[in-house]
Amino acid sequence: MRDVAIIGVGCTEFGEHWGTSFRDLFVKAGTLALEDAGVTGENLDALYVGNMSAGRFVEQEHIGALIADYAGLATNHVASTRVEAACASGGLAFRQAVIAVASGMEDIVVAAGVEKMTDVGTGASVDMLASAADREWEGFAGATFPGLYAMIATDYMHRYPLTREQLAEVAVKNHENGAKNPIAQFRNRITVDTVLNSSLVADPLRLFDCSPITDGAAAVVVVPLERAREFTDSPVKVLASAQASDTIALHDRRDISTLDATVAAGRGAFSQAGLTHKDIDMLEVHDCFTIAEICAIEDLGFCKKGEAGRLTAEGTTALGGEIPVNTSGGLKACGHPVGATGIKQIYEIVSQLRGEAGARQVDAEIGMAHNVGGTGATVVVHILGA
Amino acid sequence: MSVSRFWRKIPQRYNLVGTQCTTCGRYFFPPRSLCPDCRRSGKIVDHKFNGEGTVVTYTVVRSASDQFENTTPYVLAVVQLDEGPRLTTQIACPPGEAKIGMRVKSVFRRVAADGESGTIHYGTKFVPSE
Numbered sequence: 480m481r482d483v484a485i486i487g488v489g490c491t492e493f494g495e496h497w498g499t500s501f502r503d504l505f506v507k508a509g510t511l512a513l514e515d516a517g518v519t520g521e522n523l524d525a526l527y528v529g530n531m532s533a534g535r536f537v538e539q540e541h542i543g544a545l546i547a548d549y550a551g552l553a554t555n556h557v558a559s560t561r562v563e564a565a566c567a568s569g570g571l572a573f574r575q576a577v578i579a580v581a582s583g584m585e586d587i588v589v590a591a592g593v594e595k596m597t598d599v600g601t602g603a604s605v606d607m608l609a610s611a612a613d614r615e616w617e618g619f620a621g622a623t624f625p626g627l628y629a630m631i632a633t634d635y636m637h638r639y640p641l642t643r644e645q646l647a648e649v650a651v652k653n654h655e656n657g658a659k660n661p662i663a664q665f666r667n668r669i670t671v672d673t674v675l676n677s678s679l680v681a682d683p684l685r686l687f688d689c690s691p692i693t694d695g696a697a698a699v700v701v702v703p704l705e706r707a708r709e710f711t712d713s714p715v716k717v718l719a720s721a722q723a724s725d726t727i728a729l730h731d732r733r734d735i736s737t738l739d740a741t742v743a744a745g746r747g748a749f750s751q752a753g754l755t756h757k758d759i760d761m762l763e764v765h766d767c768f769t770i771a772e773i774c775a776i777e778d779l780g781f782c783k784k785g786e787a788g789r790l791t792a793e794g795t796t797a798l799g800g801e802i803p804v805n806t807s808g809g810l811k812a813c814g815h816p817v818g819a820t821g822i823k824q825i826y827e828i829v830s831q832l833r834g835e836a837g838a839r840q841v842d843a844e845i846g847m848a849h850n851v852g853g854t855g856a857t858v859v860v861h862i863l864g865a
Numbered sequence: 866m867s868v869s870r871f872w873r874k875i876p877q878r879y880n881l882v883g884t885q886c887t888t889c890g891r892y893f894f895p896p897r898s899l900c901p902d903c904r905r906s907g908k909i910v911d912h913k914f915n916g917e918g919t920v921v922t923y924t925v926v927r928s929a930s931d932q933f934e935n936t937t938p939y940v941l942a943v944v945q946l947d948e949g950p951r952l953t954t955q956i957a958c959p960p961g962e963a964k965i966g967m968r969v970k971s972v973f974r975r976v977a978a979d980g981e982s983g984t985i986h987y988g989t990k991f992v993p994s995e
């Protein structure tokens with residue numbers, strides 16, 4: 480197996496892009512990544528594109544070919560593959576690109592993610608997102624995606640001393656970071672009261688506990704580490720790539736409040752990289768809901784179960800804290816175009832490790848990305864190092 | 866959900882019919898045709914659950930997909946059946962009354978409708994039993 484490095488990254492602004500189509504979003508992110516890498520399209524061996532549900536959001540399947548075509552690569556006949564694992568599609572696309580390069584089969588590979596969600600109404604998008612869970616036995620009963628995470632929150636708050644205010648602090652911190660991120664969907668600061676006064680979506684989760692509906696795309700270019708210096712003076716190494724599955728339905732989990740797939744993928748990543756928690760300088764975790772960030776920090780092993788809420792309120796995970804979490808603003812404030820999110824996490828860590836994160840810059844040499852599909856049925860964890 | 870897709874699972878949805886692996890004794894609802902413990906050596910038979918259970922966790926859904934928007938607010942819960950398996954269901958009770966550990970029993974109810982003139986989906990909900 481060969482070591483793999485990232486040589487270029489690109490990301491569109493995240494938000495409601497009424498004037499921009501699915502294919503335009505992807506082309507923009509891809510172009511930015513190739514320019515950043517100093518690579519031209521004809522040098523690419525393969526594309527891996529994370530996308531959850533273009534079939535339902537924009538009634539388009541066969542995304543791999545569409546994207547190769549509109550990236551101007553159809554006549555080069557580049558290998559282009561769509562990858563799907565609900566909200567973890569982006570992280571999984573990155574992992575496929577890493578595996579392709581590590582294996583020696585492909586040399587210059589783009590991993591991308593794209594989702595265009597605002598072409599349908601809110602009711603329809605709530606229904607589509609519910610398809611990340613078990614349609615037959617969760618969705619049928621009226622389980623919405625916020626409803627499932629709300630049931631995690633109910634169980635968690637029954638068993639551990641997490642207060643409603645501490646949960647709100649996750650959103651406050653992520654909006655604070657988003658306010659410093661030029662690509663973030665929300666760049667406004669909020670307070671605990673903003674969260675507590677917002678409308679209930681699924682008790683105890685309120686509107687400001689939830690990530691938004693977002694359009695966006697992100698792309699990164701990976702090559703064998705031994706070739707990285709041909710393209711850039713600041714390659715970022717892929718130190719670990721781990722993936723784990725769990726039951727599709729929340730009700731079948733061993734423990735409602737622990738994402739066992741996060742535990743497994745996290746352990747796998749640490750073991751591959753030969754690193755411990757003390758070595759990680761920053762985290763991008765999957766905060767589709769505030770409770771999800773709490774669970775992620777704990778299930779990755781950065782603190783004991785039940786402690787992440789207090790640590791968040793104390794500022795441990797803030798920009799200036801001991802272990803900054805979601806410096807991008809996370810899914811909550813940066814936005815959550817589902818298929819693009821996992822690639823945006825890689826984009827953010829690379830920006831931080833290269834010292835290009837502007838007002839939200841932290842002191843970091845090693846970062847970890849954690850991307851979740853559904854309520855924890857797929858988890859992908861990557862460790863990157865400067 | 867299409868008519869055929871709904872119709873296929875009517876015994877399971879209406880009557881709480883799941884399965885049991887007679888090799889290891891484990892019960893499954895929702896039904897499984899492969900036992901995760903015994904895999905190919907597991908012998909699977911149908912099993913009708915008695916419909917009594919306990920609320921493991923719950924929420925009150927206040928914003929739903931179009932199919933369920935007329936039903937909000939409703940209590941959504943994970944219920945553990947007395948035979949062991951857990952399922953996701955609605956509890957037909959006022960939102961303020963749901964509690965972790967609450968004893969519940971299954972009832973046959975209307976679950977959702979596909980639009981104004983679409984198929985009405987019936988199935989199992991639960992009601993407080995104490």
Ligand SMILES: [Zn+2]
Pocket residue numbers: 886887888889890891900901902903904907
């Ligand atoms: Zn068995």
